[in-house]
Amino acid sequence: MILNTEGLEPIYVQIANWLETEILRGNLKDDEKVYSQYQLADMFNINPATAAKGLTMLAEEEILYKKRGLGMFVSPNAKKQIRNKRIEKTLKQLVSDIVVEAKRLEVSEEELISMIKNINNNGGA
Known part of the structure; x- marks a missing residue:
């Protein structure tokens, strides 16, 4: 992953999103140790405090949990939690x-559904 240092999204949020994606992909599993703030800082060439802020954000959401002296670990059911969060915050929006734009363009519900099915059948955009 390449961080977008020019964008509006803070780097610590990008780190948290990347870790969430790693969990969703199955690269980090329940109760598995995640990268330390120093490992993340080295990986992405950022300040360790910035990396720590991303880890803390996920710990506050209970996607990660801390084992004192050992580091951060993936919470049980983290994948389900992330999925639900992304459906609510991202996918629904x-x-x-899309629905608002389709109405503006006078695209019927049937046409819109057909477009979605075609994209899905062709393996994405």
């Missing part, structure tokens, strides 16, 4: 935006 995207769908809403």
Whole structure:
């Protein structure tokens, strides 16, 4: 992953999102130790405090948990939690935006569903 230092999204949020994606992909599993703030700092060439902020954010959401003296670990059911969070915060907003734009363009519900099926059948955009 390449961090976007020019964008609006803070680097610590990008780190947290990357870790969430690693969990969703199955690269980090329940109760598995995650990278330390220093490992993340080295991987992405960032300040360890920035990396720590991303880890803390996930710990506050209970996606990660801390074992004193050992580091951060993936919480049980983290994958389900992330999935639910992304459906609520991201996917529903995207769908809403698409529906609004489709109405603006006078695209029927049937046409829209057909577009989604075609994209899905062709393996994505």
